Amino acid sequence: MPSPHQPPDDSTTCARPGEEPPSRTRPLVPPIELSAVYRIEGLDQVDALYEGREPGFIYARDGHPNAVRLASKVATLEGAEAALVCASGMGAEAALLLTLLGPGDEVALSEGLYGRTVALVGRELARFDIGHRTFDATCPNSLRAVIGPKTRLVFAETLSNPLVRLADIKGLAEVADAANAPLVIDHTFAPLLCRPLELGAKVVTHSATKLIGGHSDLTLGLLAGSSDLIGRVSTVASTFGLSGNPFESWLALRGVATLALRSARACATALALAERLAGARDVAAVHYPGLADHPDHVRAARLLQGGFGTILTIDLKERGRADSFIRALQHIPFAPSLGDVATTLSHPATTSHRGQSAEQWARQGITPGLIRLSIGLEDPDDLWKDLHQALQAR
Structure with missing residues (x-):
């Protein structure tokens, strides 16, 4: 029988992660935590983690430290209860729309909205009997004319692409609220310049690939809103594989710093x-x-x-x-x-x-x-x- 003090075989040493370095200090810069999965102490802990009785991570698609740090900062900047990191701006929008829409529903889209957003609703979701109508985001009466009993969501941009027209967010929110249809604002062109949630929007989206990342070296999307809604969207994002990865979340957090x-x-x-x-x-x-x-x-x-x-x-x-x-x-x-x-x-x-x-x-x-x-x-x-x-x- 081998001695318990005998060194392990080289193959075992290679396969194991190695010892944690002894240190009572913590890194000044948040580290890139690339692990796809996390170690669990036992069955009681895994139950507590899945049931939300204990904080922690299990599988990176469901959450990881880099995404949590980024989401926390974005939520603070937007004045939101919570935020979510997704694989791209379109991934964030897809997760949101899949959470809120079903067959027979309609979406009100502002004219000139980002082309891929229009394609997502007008081509992909149309296959599931989801319709859409368009309106002028600078004129709340234009929204009032198209919103109806089937409208489940209103989508506009703070500043439009490419003519940089500024939406009347407060006016749109009043019309949307009266129809019980949440106003979603794509804030990609205007981070920090205003807070759409304080003007009545219910959800803010970003392509963090753009100004938030700031260096054209990452692809991520963000959502910010109420804890309840973000929690629901998070489940959908994980199910469809739309979650943001650790490295790009870390890059975006670095981008936010400047x-x-x-x-x-x-x-x-x-x-x-x-x-x-x-x-x-x-x-x-x-x-x-x-x-x-x-x-x-x-x-x-x-x-x-x-x-x-x-x-x-x-x-x-x-x-x-x-x-x-x-x-x-x-x-x-x-x-x-x-x-x-x-x-x-x-x-x-x-x-x-x-x-x-x-x-x-x-x-x-x-x-x-x-x-x-x-x-x-x-x-x-x-x-x-x-x-x-x-x-x-x-």
């Missing part, structure tokens, strides 16, 4: 560039809520705190003109996302709104020459030099 600084800097630069572009000869229109001629400027000045957003859109009218502008830029890449520390641009007609009809474009104010700029942290003068020389190109 969010206030990045937002303030980029918002100030966006306003300075919008004012310069508004006077440029070759620009037909500039869409930015910080400009006095923007249709929602008065509401934006009252509602938004800390800036008017990091997104501005210019209209060059023609596709050829837009293409020559894109090709002439030396330091601003065509990258169809937003929220990075570096300034990027996108062309809505060929990316986010690709496949829509000319009638849909016209209704939303989209032209083949529309360019959306996501402003980063560069010096405003350096950005202007690149934009100015590209506008001169033919």
Whole structure:
């Protein structure tokens, strides 16, 4: 019989996790905890964990420390009871819609809503007899005209893509509440600039891939709302495999640490560039809520705190003109996302709104020459030099 003091076989040593290092100190930076599963002491503990009588983790799809840290911070920033981390912005929306909707229900969607959200409702959920109607998010009466007894949810964006129209969140919430249909606000374009839940929304969603992450190196989604609703959505997200993973949750938590600084800097630069572009000869229109001629400027000045957003859109009218502008830029890449520390641009007609009809474009104010700029942290003068020389190109 082998001695109990005999060292284990090499294969055993390799397979076991190793000893915990002795330390009474804790890391300053939250560690990346990549474990997919957690050790349980015994049957009494596993019962307590599953029944919610004891806090802890079992399987990473159902929760892990990095997601809990991120969700806690997001809930605080949004003034919410709870928050949930999902695998992407679309994953968060899918989990929410699967929780709240059933056959025969309808959703009210704001015009110009993110194309994949419209596809999720209008194409995928339509297969399960879920319908939708559209309304103008800047006009509560437009919502009142389409909301009905089958409406189970109202979906809008704080700032729309790509014309950055500012929703009348408070007015929409009043109409939605009267119909007992929760208002959901996609807050991706405006984190920190306002709190939709304080204006009457019931749920806030984010694509954390964008401004919250801030570095174009992660894909995550977020939901914030009441503890009861977030708990229900969490169950659905876990069942469908829509949960966020530990590493990207850690990256997003790092991004949140600089969010206030990045937002303030980029918002100030966006306003300075919008004012310069508004006077440029070759620009037909500039869409930015910080400009006095923007249709929602008065509401934006009252509602938004800390800036008017990091997104501005210019209209060059023609596709050829837009293409020559894109090709002439030396330091601003065509990258169809937003929220990075570096300034990027996108062309809505060929990316986010690709496949829509000319009638849909016209209704939303989209032209083949529309360019959306996501402003980063560069010096405003350096950005202007690149934009100015590209506008001169033919």
